[in-house]
Amino acid sequence: MQKKVTILGGGESGAGAAILAKSKGFEVFLSDKGQLHQKYADILTSENIPFEQGQHSEDRILESDLVVKSPGIPDKVPLVVALKEKGIPVISEIEFASRYTDAKLIAITGSNGKTTTTLLTYHLLKTAGLNVGLAGNIGDSFAWAVAEKHFDYYVLEISSFQLDNIVDFHPYISLLLNITPDHLDRYGYDFQNYVNSKFNIIRNQTAADHFIYYKESEVIVKELEKRNPPVGKVEVSLDNVLGSGSYLKDGELISNINGNAFAQAFSELPIKGPHNAINALAAISVAQLLGISAEQISEGLTSFTNAPHRLEQVEVIGGVTYVNDSKATNVDSVYYALGSFDQPVILIAGGVDKGNDYSQIEELVGKKVKGLIVLGKDPAKLENYFSGKVPQIYATEDVQDAVNKGREWGVPGDIVLLSPACASFDLFKNYEDRGDQFKAAVRNLLT
Template structure:
């Protein structure tokens, strides 16, 4: 029987049961089981996480209503219709939302919007999908966050665990909805990529292993341009962890070190470092990735991995640390590391044309990402950057740009900030709003051995749908140089 049909039958049975037994009294019981009362769950947002949360809520017997102020993608409408879940799009009907017992909201909806404020004033609990799903699984949770590198680290960790034969799911900010997988599958482990937006609305979310790769200024427009607010959001990942749980963190992050000193969390700590040898943790020394965690030792030359650059050394050390905490055999870790293929738009080599290498790093939506990207190359770089600035501080990459960038192409509707900051640092600057024009300028300036690097430091929404769209259009423009 198809899973959706089975869930639908179960849901209808629950509805009949709840309607008939709402006022059940348990004689001799000291508590009343709220599961016997059908509560209303409202889902705000009809994307991947929203549709998944709606399915999970219905599978648990809740009355469900989904509302999206925008237009819902047809594939999610098809799911909602098949599951007999009521929904609306193009509006939020407040009368149908404010009577909710629980609201699961999309990460993209800020807590400051009037509807969320009204819900909280009424005492309605508003949570994220990861919080909601975590309440219905006993699986071990590995949660990974950071301003940069979390997607690669999540994918690599998942790949190592899966290669090792663990029954593991991939979810969070990547892959299928966490809630959907909890509703349909029975994984023993989940590797979750977690954004600050998702961490803003947790209550009891409790990872067994958490990873904080780095915290640098990002999304400050969402956090009142107060960096500490963003830091606090990231540190929510350890909010419910205990001494039996583990936090893997980057030793060279001053922000993380300061927060740990201030918070003194009970969680067991395991560092990762590119600079020092750790007695308990993982580190890079003489080109070798080494882990020594709970008397479990592992090492592998970094140049044997398919991913390159110092930022990927950090990502690999984090993934190795997770694997060692789970006591995965070394040969299986090696197999996972060597067979890994990274997601697109992350220092992705597109073509080598006339001796010039074109690199797509469209996922680099903040300055810290560009720092690591530039640090990955020892050849002259023509940098294509720009987009929607989120409060960027370009001083972080000033020295790298001065030493490595021979030309800056600003691909943006608003070039003023980048142009004014780098006008005395970069020998030549070109401004455009057309990606093909940007690539053409890279070809014009490029010499044999040069790198044309799309690493924008900004969000993509001024000229593109998202960073994937920007990356795909960049790759198409590069390939047009070969086949115009």
């Protein structure tokens, strides 16, 4: 008898999970409470996978043998609670996909930097000639790739939401770049719940596996002391010379792992700032663990192109540089962004606040920010916090107005930086839409 698998959520991960489930002989049903993107509706129809949208047929879903849940659906929603009460397993797409591949998994998480690190790691491996796939939170469904392709390695960007519903997911190499308060609304405003979620990445790792982490993260180090996991540990540091591991010293990225030595000037890389030194060292560590040569690592580092919306230079107009960092959806990201510039900054921030604590950027803002433009429907928290701490504050709900104000305040040598610290959903579809509208508004200044 065919096992019944229900997919909750019909986005990229849901559609991918449905295709994989069908390919493995399951009786598949996909249910989305919202409206499916036409692209996914068309694919499901062409694959003869039954689906519904605009509702969840609970009686049908509660007859499932297994449920694969979109990471966007919290565990506390009544339908998920009912499934668990009935003893029906509810897992994530990355868990489901991992059950059907024998590829070595390189899983990357962290509150910040995971997209850049994932893309750079993938680029290093691909440049070196490895048969490697790229998937996860970065946009492509892991399950879809497993259903239709065959790779020896996968580089996966993994969010805390995806890690919440794993069971046996087992990376060969895991990376944890940092843990700072984020998504606390999802975790009952308890930071430890979020920490626990991130540490799920090493839950099934053994002494034969590797865990790369940032040594200067107090949260990670304290949690490791508590847990003492059996996994092989590889440290990344900006402040310490390591006998084994990867570190920055006198502007050089240095790595010594498994007797392999690597060194390259950080200035030769296309990515800048201390946060990107951490990201690069983490990616280099993966390459070292996989035995990629120093020459191949160097070639990959220097030919890398970063993702859009992450400290992306848009234009220089009248001597003022406009930078799109729309992907900075939490305070820690803004800390790293501000740390990347020595010039005076006009900061555009705001949006949907997720329980932000602005004290962690207060000192940097005081030193670097000559003006704060709050872009969002509810500017009060940012305005109140930074009132008297920056020379000028302006609030608006219009991105063109924000960019115009940046031009008005800017003088040659200044940076106008969109680095919001907040989610985008009050005024925009997502952070990409926010970044694209910012870039369009900047380019309007040229006309």
